[in-house]
Amino acid sequence: MVAYKSKVVERIHLPSRERRERALEEAGYNVFELAAEEVFVDLLTDSGTGAMSDEQWAALLRGDESYAGSRSFDELESAVQDVMGFSRVVPTHQGRGAENVLYGALLSEGDVALNNTHFDTTRAHVANQGADPVDCPVDRAHDLTVDGSFKGNFSLDRAWSIVDEVGAERVPVVISTITNNSAAGQPVSVENTRRVREFADEIGATFVIDACRFAENAAFVRDREAEFSDSTAAEIAREQLGYADALVMSGKKDGLVNAGGFVATDNETLFERCKQRAILYEGFPTYGGMSGRDVAAMAVGLREAVEEAYVTDRLEQVRTFAELLEDAGVPIYTPPGGHAVYLDAASALPHVPPAEFPGQALVCALYREGGVRGVELGSFAFPDTDRPELVRLAIPRRTYHREHLEHVVETATTVLENQEAVSGLEVISEPENRELRHFTASLEPISH
Structure with missing residues (x-):
């Protein structure tokens, strides 16, 4: 319908x-x-190319363009807390700005970052820090015709083999991208997310979820993971995202806007590091390289995405x-x-x-x-x-x-x-x- x-x-x-x-x-x-x-028909990307709702256009007109202490930021912070469950938000101009802020705060020369599959800008930002981006897709991820409910899952077997090879101390970051864009947009199960959380704890790594398409992933979970068959997409999203230490987000996907992104976390130390890095690369922490109206529209879009x-x-x-x-x-x-x-x-x-x-x-x-x-x-x-x-x-x-x-x-x-x-x-x-x-x-x- x-x-x-x-x-x-x-x-x-x-x-x-x-x-x-x-x-x-x-x-x-x-x-x-x-x-x-x-x-004629532009299917280059779904990033920032969608149509906004009437409520989002109304939010644009109400946007607060204050340099510091913007009301629009308060609306975004509230939306992230309600929809995604994280208390601290660092806005950025788009997803790759958020990647620069977060991975610049977490990675150093010689580190290894594990991901179910790195997308292009993620891989580049990891490499830009002097770290090695290593993919950990499940075996069937690259089989184009085999059936599978969650072909985007993170392979723990592959991840453990890398840890055994390089040592846990060289793996400070573990990332799960939902949905897995580089594995044909395949979803990631909540059960797999729980297991990645346990793996990150065991090796002492920060667990990051790339949440660009978190709402679409939640809908797949509702349809394919028996535990959540009676849950709403909004309920599933909060459950799945809640296993992460931090989120990196392009609002141009499931934020339903044409510009914007953010890092979200409950970790005060990581929040402060990201905030200071964002001031250097993005802007003051209550606008983060966006206009107030774009921040306001993204706050509305996050709520609409899980409807x-x-x-x-x-x-x-x-x-x-x-x-x-x-x-x-x-x-x-x-x-x-x-x-x-x-x-x-x-x-x-x-x-x-x-x-x-x-x-x-x-x-x-x-x-x-x-x-x-x-x-x-x-x-x-x-x-x-x-x-x-x-x-x-x-x-x-x-x-x-x-x-x-x-x-x-x-x-x-x-x-x-x-x-x-x-x-x-x-x-x-x-x-x-x-x-x-x-x-x-x-x-x-x-x-x-």
């Missing part, structure tokens, strides 16, 4: 095939470099999109996650070898064919890691309708019908920081 109706609309158009081909070439075959007006009607509709839209793609014969990662459908690029383009980035080739083909922008999350985005060749089609919250998704399905189907026309790519320039190369690198097609 749809949980909302449209009040404001934006006119969009599909550029001509000739214009799309020219735009792709000018962008260096990197869709991050495309102008938004050149894109049953909203979160149920959110997962249902993604599930419907996955079913449409499967019915059309497009290979996808199953079961679908909570914010995106991930295409199996290796199966879609079997003639393109891994060294020629089949995921990025598929991303370019989708744009060329139908003006659809997705993002590669395979060997191009994550060099030197053992991950499947995936293309993420992330659905902005409360933005697109079924007709838009049907256009994407039609586009993908046409690409697959003409797959031999899609060539591989090679990198011709990239930044020094390879962990973030997919944002700005340039590529060109390979001629055989």
Whole structure:
């Protein structure tokens, strides 16, 4: 059941095939470099791209722009306490600002950070501290077709093997990302979160939950974990988040806003360290790099994210999109996650070898064919890691309708019908920081 109706609309158009081909070439075959007006259906990310509610727009107008002691911060602090259960909040301009603040306070040269799977900015921030980001996904996380309720879980077996190898003293931070974005948006169970909490206690590490999509994860738990079948998403969220020492949050996901993030904790020592670091990098602790109106809108968004009607509709839209793609014969990662459908690029383009980035080739083909922008999350985005060749089609919250998704399905189907026309790519320039190369690198097609 749809949980909302449209009040404001934006006119969009599909550029001509000739214009799309020219735009792709000018962008260096990197869709991050495309102008938004050149894109018809934009599934690059669900981060900060959704539509806000009327209550959030009202909060924007009521926002308190005071530099210090803002009323809007009080509203955010109250929302974090009520929805997530943490008493101390350090606001930041977005999720990567929160990562900089938190991991800069927790990690040092030579440390090891364990995560069910590091996402790109998390991996980069850990590496920027001189620490080693190590992934601990469960075995079935990278199996694209095997069924599983919680393929995003943190592998304790893998984590213990790392601790045995490097020593507990080198592992000050353990992270669980819910849902697991780099494992195709797969959820993490509450039982697994409890076990990670026990593991962190045993090795003396700080347990961090990356809570960007905490509400979507809670809805999966409600549907798949028997213990919580009669619980609400709001109740599950507080239970699961409560096992962490600290949260790192991008409000641009399940905060339902276009800007903002925060660190939350009950640990006074960690709070003070994060607050002082935030003053240096983000701003005064009651605005954290955001305008007061953005802080106020995020306070409302956090409460809306755990409303049953909203979160149920959110997962249902993604599930419907996955079913449409499967019915059309497009290979996808199953079961679908909570914010995106991930295409199996290796199966879609079997003639393109891994060294020629089949995921990025598929991303370019989708744009060329139908003006659809997705993002590669395979060997191009994550060099030197053992991950499947995936293309993420992330659905902005409360933005697109079924007709838009049907256009994407039609586009993908046409690409697959003409797959031999899609060539591989090679990198011709990239930044020094390879962990973030997919944002700005340039590529060109390979001629055989």
